[in-house]
Amino acid sequence: MTSARHYSVPGVPGLAVGVLDIGLACCSLEIAAAVTAGLLVPSDSGSAESSVLLVSGTVTDAMAPAVLSAWNALPEPRRAVSFGACANTGGPYWDAPTVLKGVDQVIPIEVYVPGCPPRPEALIAGLAELAAR
Amino acid sequence: MRRVPVSDWVTELAACQAAGFDCFGMIAGVDRVESIEVIASVVRSSDASCELMSTTLDADRTVASIAHVYTGAAWYERELAEMFGVLVAGAGDDRPLLRRTDEGAPTLLKSTILGARVLTPWPGDADAGDDAKANRRRQRAVGVAEGWLVDESGSDD
Amino acid sequence: MTERVIPPNAHSLIGLNPEACTSCMICVRECPVWCIDLASHTHEVTEEGARRPKVVHVLDEFTIDFGACMYCGICVDVCPFDALAWSSEIDPSAHAAGGLVHGIDQLVKWFPASGS
Numbered sequence: 001m002t003s004a005r006h007y008s009v010p011g012v013p014g015l016a017v018g019v020l021d022i023g024l025a026c027c028s029l030e031i032a033a034a035v036t037a038g039l040l041v042p043s044d045s046g047s048a049e050s051s052v053l054l055v056s057g058t059v060t061d062a063m064a065p066a067v068l069s070a071w072n073a074l075p076e077p078r079r080a081v082s083f084g085a086c087a088n089t090g091g092p093y094w095d096a097p098t099v100l101k102g103v104d105q106v107i108p109i110e111v112y113v114p115g116c117p118p119r120p121e122a123l124i125a126g127l128a129e130l131a132a133r
Numbered sequence: 134m135r136r137v138p139v140s141d142w143v144t145e146l147a148a149c150q151a152a153g154f155d156c157f158g159m160i161a162g163v164d165r166v167e168s169i170e171v172i173a174s175v176v177r178s179s180d181a182s183c184e185l186m187s188t189t190l191d192a193d194r195t196v197a198s199i200a201h202v203y204t205g206a207a208w209y210e211r212e213l214a215e216m217f218g219v220l221v222a223g224a225g226d227d228r229p230l231l232r233r234t235d236e237g238a239p240t241l242l243k244s245t246i247l248g249a250r251v252l253t254p255w256p257g258d259a260d261a262g263d264d265a266k267a268n269r270r271r272q273r274a275v276g277v278a279e280g281w282l283v284d285e286s287g288s289d290d
Numbered sequence: 291m292t293e294r295v296i297p298p299n300a301h302s303l304i305g306l307n308p309e310a311c312t313s314c315m316i317c318v319r320e321c322p323v324w325c326i327d328l329a330s331h332t333h334e335v336t337e338e339g340a341r342r343p344k345v346v347h348v349l350d351e352f353t354i355d356f357g358a359c360m361y362c363g364i365c366v367d368v369c370p371f372d373a374l375a376w377s378s379e380i381d382p383s384a385h386a387a388g389g390l391v392h393g394i395d396q397l398v399k400w401f402p403a404s405g406s
């Protein structure tokens with residue numbers, strides 16, 4: 001969870017994103033799967049049109065400030081994607097007093113990708129949705 | 134699973150370590166209502182055999198830390214403290230993992246009421262067919278506390 | 291688009307066959323995250339030759355909130371009428387968490403033609 005990595009997305013021509021991936025739980029493996037499957041292709045930095053904060057996994061009360069500071073540290077123009085049921089609404093932990101009822105309680109989210117975990121294709125579809133906006 | 138008295142917890146796990154169980158697996162708490170049970174698993178990497186050990190805590194809900202035997206246990210002992218209200222004696226680190234502060238009821242105890250389950254309308258509380266609703270028995274999902282959200286002013290709604 | 295690398299039976303969306311659904315509420319009550327909701331009404335039909343009319347349930351609304359759904363498949367397993375099935379469609383994203391709630395119109399399109 002340090003500096004953004006840059007990717008091109010073969011399925012979404014023209015989209016170059018710098019992704020800061022906040023991987024908090026199981027969902028994060030699917031982002032690695034998307035890279036392994038070639039759906040996200042690491043590229044040289046600098047070409048990114050915007051920085052994207054991809055929040056995947058369960059956002060607990062304890063992690064909320066870290067998510068907020070990662071967002072605040074991201075250079076403009078910046079956009080945020082919520083990836084998976086936990087980040088979307090709390091998901092399986094919807095009734096837990098220690099889990100946020102969605103990461104949009106702390107940062108503005110533009111695209112919500114469903115799944116538990118979402119399949120890599122769903123991530124690409126979500127990024128296409130983001131690019132189309 | 135081997136059951137050991139809580140007073141032998143550290144010596145038994147140290148004996149496992151000495152017997153070649155070099156990998157720490159996990160520690161889990163179980164709320165047995167009358168008492169808290171603590172279970173640890175350790176693995177011997179040479180033959181992949183696993184040892185499961187369990188102990189039942191006394192009313193003081195205290196267990197000695199094994200983090201000096203298995204370093205990885207420290208994380209799970211923090212979980213035990215935060216989620217089961219267990220006092221881990223001799224633990225170097227007892228900061229909560231999920232909460233921001235020490236405040237709040239241990240989340241995995243059965244006696245801890247999950248407010249979200251009370252406040253969220255359960256879609257299962259309806260019967261097939263709208264006209265069946267008139268004289269049906271109210272239903273409740275599992276894990277929903279009764280009488281938690283009441284008007285304490287005594288007025289009848 | 292991109293080459294499909296995930297098996298088509300991987301847990302993805304869930305489709306509904308409203309013709310098969312009897313509004314029995316079993317899936318609604320078994321869902322661990324309470325993300326299925328339905329509304330129905332009863333309707334009497336008298337079949338020819340029958341001595342008394344029979345009561346049938348008519349499904350009015352059926353929604354799954356894929357923002358909360360944990361894709362556990364319990365609903366697919368417990369439905370006694372095979373009215374729910376896994377779909378291999380790619381889950382559409384939304385611009386608000388509430389946009390992930392899908393009703394009969396959408397769920398019926400995700401019901402696989404040949405069942406699960």
Ligand code: SF4
Nearest residue numbers: 026027057085086116
């Ligand atoms: S949405 Fe599901 S897979 Fe993703 S972090 Fe939450 S529990 Fe894990």
Ligand code: SF4
Nearest residue numbers: 321359360362363365
């Ligand atoms: S897959 Fe599980 S969480 Fe999703 S609707 Fe079915 S029962 Fe509910």
Ligand code: SF4
Nearest residue numbers: 311312314315317369
């Ligand atoms: S269990 Fe099947 S038949 Fe019953 S309400 Fe759910 S989908 Fe309909």
